[in-house]
Amino acid sequence: MKPLLLAGTITLALIVAGCGADREPQVLNFYNWSEYMPQEVLDRFERETGIEVVYTTYDSNEALYAKLKLLDESSQYDLAVPSTYYVSKMGREGLLAPIDHGKLHGLDQLDPQLRDQAFDPGNTYSVPYLWGTAGIAVDAAAIDPAGITSWGDLWRPEFRGRVMMTNDVRDVFHVGLKLLGHSANSTDPAQIEAAYHKLAELLPSVRTFNSDAPRMPYLEGEADIGMIWNGEVVTGRADLPTLTYIYPREGAALWLDSFVIPKNARNPEAAHRFIDFVLRPEIAALISTEIGYATPNLAARKLLDPAVAADRTLYPQPEDLVNAEFQQDLGDAATLIYHHYWDRLKAGR
Amino acid sequence: MAEVALPPPRHRNLLRSALLGLSWGWLLALVLVPNLLVLAASLLNRDPTHFLQLPLTLDSYRRLLDPLYLRVFLDSLALALATTLGCLLLGYPFAWALSRIDGRWRPLLVFLLILPFWTNSLVRTYAIKQLLAANGPLNGALLALGLIDAPLELLYTQGAVILGLVYLLLPFMILPLYAVFEDLRPELLLASRDLGAGRLATFVHVLIPLTLPGILAGTLLVLLPALGMFYVADILGGARVLLVGNIIKNQFLDARDWPFGAAASILLTAAMALLLFAHRLARRRLRDGEAP
Amino acid sequence: MSGRLPRLWLALVYLLLYVPIAVLLLYSFNDARTGYRWGGWSLRWYRALFANDTLMDSLWNSLALAAAAATLATAIGALTAFALHRYRFRGRELMHGLLFVVMMSPEIVLAISLLALFLLVGLQLGFTSLLIAHLTFCLPFVVITVLARLAGFDARLLEAARDLGASEARALYTVLLPAILPALLAGWLLGFTLSLDDVVVSTFVGGPSYEVLPLRIYSMVRVGLKPEVNALGTLLLVFSLLALALSQLLLNKQKS
Numbered sequence: 017m018k019p020l021l022l023a024g025t026i027t028l029a030l031i032v033a034g035c036g037a038d039r040e041p042q043v044l045n046f047y048n049w050s051e052y053m054p055q056e057v058l059d060r061f062e063r064e065t066g067i068e069v070v071y072t073t074y075d076s077n078e079a080l081y082a083k084l085k086l087l088d089e090s091s092q093y094d095l096a097v098p099s100t101y102y103v104s105k106m107g108r109e110g111l112l113a114p115i116d117h118g119k120l121h122g123l124d125q126l127d128p129q130l131r132d133q134a135f136d137p138g139n140t141y142s143v144p145y146l147w148g149t150a151g152i153a154v155d156a157a158a159i160d161p162a163g164i165t166s167w168g169d170l171w172r173p174e175f176r177g178r179v180m181m182t183n184d185v186r187d188v189f190h191v192g193l194k195l196l197g198h199s200a201n202s203t204d205p206a207q208i209e210a211a212y213h214k215l216a217e218l219l220p221s222v223r224t225f226n227s228d229a230p231r232m233p234y235l236e237g238e239a240d241i242g243m244i245w246n247g248e249v250v251t252g253r254a255d256l257p258t259l260t261y262i263y264p265r266e267g268a269a270l271w272l273d274s275f276v277i278p279k280n281a282r283n284p285e286a287a288h289r290f291i292d293f294v295l296r297p298e299i300a301a302l303i304s305t306e307i308g309y310a311t312p313n314l315a316a317r318k319l320l321d322p323a324v325a326a327d328r329t330l331y332p333q334p335e336d337l338v339n340a341e342f343q344q345d346l347g348d349a350a351t352l353i354y355h356h357y358w359d360r361l362k363a364g365r
Numbered sequence: 366m367a368e369v370a371l372p373p374p375r376h377r378n379l380l381r382s383a384l385l386g387l388s389w390g391w392l393l394a395l396v397l398v399p400n401l402l403v404l405a406a407s408l409l410n411r412d413p414t415h416f417l418q419l420p421l422t423l424d425s426y427r428r429l430l431d432p433l434y435l436r437v438f439l440d441s442l443a444l445a446l447a448t449t450l451g452c453l454l455l456g457y458p459f460a461w462a463l464s465r466i467d468g469r470w471r472p473l474l475v476f477l478l479i480l481p482f483w484t485n486s487l488v489r490t491y492a493i494k495q496l497l498a499a500n501g502p503l504n505g506a507l508l509a510l511g512l513i514d515a516p517l518e519l520l521y522t523q524g525a526v527i528l529g530l531v532y533l534l535l536p537f538m539i540l541p542l543y544a545v546f547e548d549l550r551p552e553l554l555l556a557s558r559d560l561g562a563g564r565l566a567t568f569v570h571v572l573i574p575l576t577l578p579g580i581l582a583g584t585l586l587v588l589l590p591a592l593g594m595f596y597v598a599d600i601l602g603g604a605r606v607l608l609v610g611n612i613i614k615n616q617f618l619d620a621r622d623w624p625f626g627a628a629a630s631i632l633l634t635a636a637m638a639l640l641l642f643a644h645r646l647a648r649r650r651l652r653d654g655e656a657p
Numbered sequence: 658m659s660g661r662l663p664r665l666w667l668a669l670v671y672l673l674l675y676v677p678i679a680v681l682l683l684y685s686f687n688d689a690r691t692g693y694r695w696g697g698w699s700l701r702w703y704r705a706l707f708a709n710d711t712l713m714d715s716l717w718n719s720l721a722l723a724a725a726a727a728t729l730a731t732a733i734g735a736l737t738a739f740a741l742h743r744y745r746f747r748g749r750e751l752m753h754g755l756l757f758v759v760m761m762s763p764e765i766v767l768a769i770s771l772l773a774l775f776l777l778v779g780l781q782l783g784f785t786s787l788l789i790a791h792l793t794f795c796l797p798f799v800v801i802t803v804l805a806r807l808a809g810f811d812a813r814l815l816e817a818a819r820d821l822g823a824s825e826a827r828a829l830y831t832v833l834l835p836a837i838l839p840a841l842l843a844g845w846l847l848g849f850t851l852s853l854d855d856v857v858v859s860t861f862v863g864g865p866s867y868e869v870l871p872l873r874i875y876s877m878v879r880v881g882l883k884p885e886v887n888a889l890g891t892l893l894l895v896f897s898l899l900a901l902a903l904s905q906l907l908l909n910k911q912k913s
Contacts, residue, residue, distance in 0.1 A: 224603030
């Protein structure tokens with residue numbers, strides 16, 4: 017009898033302990049990408065405001081969008097960080113609450129080129145958090161980076177089986193469309209199909225698709241060249257110093273991750289306070305240094321270590337971004353066409 | 366089941382109603398109703414904002430027959446079958462050998478079989494990934510021994526996914542087989558040999574039929590989970606190897622095509638029903654075969 | 658079929674099972690940031706593990722959930738098993754069949770069917786939804802375990818108790834319960850293990866207010882190499898070994 021009694025007692029104790037946490041007076045439910053906010057920033061915010069941050073993670077915009085839709089009624093999130101055009105998609109579908117600009121300080125310090133984007137005019141729903149580009153990564157130990165200038169170089173036969181791509185339909189089609197001289201935001205079925213045929217030629221070369229940690233296949237020794245986000249190169253260089261980032265001449269993919277507040281957030285007040293906290297130059301600089309992505313905060317950029325600020329991988333020169341393009345929301349019909357060819361692409365081995 | 370039939374309780378009492386109510390209650394609320402909901406979802410139309418909308422349609426099932434998805438399903442099935450075969454080839458001799466070991470050691474050995482379960486299966490999948498990487502210890506050892514000149518491409522292949530699945534599911538094949546082998550009387554095999562049957566004939570005509578229930582139970586326990594364990598394909602297959610589980614998960618959490626995901630899930634349920642039915646048939650035939 | 662070959666085969670399979678665990682153990686003490694280089698012995702990943710609040714929180718969440726789900730499943734499962742064993746009723750075969758089906762259902766099928774249910778009734782995804790889902794996939798295992806034990810139970814004992822004037826409930830409590838206790842414990846342990854290790858079901862029915870360990874590990878593993886995960890795996894292994902040794906000790910004591 018005793019073991020059972022013991023088990024029951026432990027169970028009860030654990031349940032009680034588990035419930036206790038929910039009764040904290042102030043909680044900020046923060047839904048963010050994995051490893052996308054330094055623990056130190058969370059700790060400092062908690063110490064300063066007394067608001068407990070519950071940090072949960074997603075690994076794709078699709079997953080974030082699906083969870084927000086599913087939990088629309090009960091709304092368990094106070095703050096989230098969707099990428100680029102997902103802001104407009106979610107805003108249009110009424111999933112977001114407008115940002116109260118009066119509660120934030122330092123919005124004017126944000127890079128004007130990254131404010132007021134087409135996907136959120138006037139920053140009604142979003143405040144830029146971090147931004148970057150998707151370009152080409154090369155392991156200089158295996159391939160001379162000087163010879164790589166174009167997305168088309170991925171197709172070279174000597175790289176067969178050593179190429180990796182991000183596992184994202186729009187990223188991959190960005191490469192195909194750009195190479196054919198089209199916009200990465202094309203909604204023309206003929207252009208999308210042409211890009212599909214072009215990409216199908218690349219597929220035998222592709223070793224793996226990875227959007228969770230695109231640096232890893234290089235570190236594992238499984239890939240030498242491929243598509244990557246610039247910050248991943250910065251992080252990856254700590255373990256693989258030969259990892260090199262290249263801006264392809266057809267144009268990199270630009271992206272911007274922004275804070276948004278879900279419509280039914282229980283604690284929008286805390287969410288505003290957190291955004292305000294991150295807008296502080298010293299906090300923004302800390303985040304950029306720790307996470308390895310570029311901050312849109314111009315005041316923070318001045319505080320950065322000169323070596324970081326001058327790193328072209330993170331902070332590109334204007335000539336690096338010729339032809340670069342933000343992805344836009346293309347609407348349901350065009351999105352279905354993309355998914356149709358994406359499924360075909362990945363199944364057609 | 367060899368149960369001693371109980372004399373029925375003398376009167377219908379409150380306890381009986383309460384217990385039956387409880388048992389039926391959870392089965393209906395948590396099993397029957399949810400599955401009917403999925404069936405209903407599979408017959409609806411996709412809606413970009415509200416996930417589902419009327420009218421009823423068989424569209425999702427039609428799409429399952431699209432050569433593209435049909436091929437993915439068949440590939441996934443082939444992968445799961447390869448996993449099952451791998452488990453059987455490793456597990457059958459293992460279970461037999463285990464049942465012949467000195468009785469004192471057997472509990473310890475069975476325990477060692479189950480022990481890895483208490484480290485999270487994700488952690489173990491992750492360990493396999495580290496092991497197989499081009500820069501990992503396996504390739505490192507082979508290179509150091511001079512057996513290979515360049516790292517082998519092990520990770521991000523179908524083989525890696527199969528290995529991962531076999532690794533995670535092997536005990537589910539071994540345990541039912543072991544249970545059968547423990548009850549097996551070795552005299553039967555000796556008798557067969559005494560009667561002049563060769564090793565192969567003894568194996569095919571005596572051992573296999575006698576252990577068939579274990580083989581079937583193990584196959585069920587391995588094949589069905591192998592179709593659905595999407596995280597193994599994600600981690601070890603590099604998003605290039607798709608299991609039915611990956612498709613279902615993508616439809617629900619990424620592509621937001623619920624009717625299609627539900628239809629794929631119904632297909633999986635149907636496959637399970639078919640396997641269970643085959644299992645029942647085989648057992649019945651086995652029992653009938655013993656009778657005369 | 659005799660001689661060394663069987664033992665060799667046993668050794669081979671155990672090697673296969675334990676090589677990844679050995680890699681895990683070894684790398685948990687590796688000082689290097691990636692597992693692909695040896696940087697000397699170090700305990701830094703254990704320190705990192707204990708400093709990782711979100712990971713430790715999810716560990717406690719998972720333990721609490723597993724204990725609660727296993728306990729409830731044991732209680733309900735034992736009662737269901739008893740009903741199946743003791744009473745002859747219409748649909749008994751159906752109930753047997755359904756139990757088997759739930760046990761065999763691929764987790765992903767169970768997960769989406771429960772998700773559909775929770776959305777329909779408007780249940781918030783979190784501890785409660787996880788508990789109900791985990792309870793559901795643990796239940797059939799408890800029922801089967803307890804049923805097997807009941808099959809070996811001499812029902813006349815129960816009748817004797819009734820004849821001596823005990824109510825049905827009292828007879829069950831004083832006579833039957835002690836007899837099936839080992840099965841209850843085994844069922845509880847099985848449920849606890851299944852719940853603690855579940856990835857698939859939690860992916861669908863979990864909510865942000867209650868993050869469980871496997872999902873936390875999943876996102877950590879996906880974003881790159883996390884040597885803390887190796888340390889965690891090693892600790893889980895050590896703790897389960899300790900728990901087992903302890904229970905063996907207690908059992909032996911009880912016997913003597």
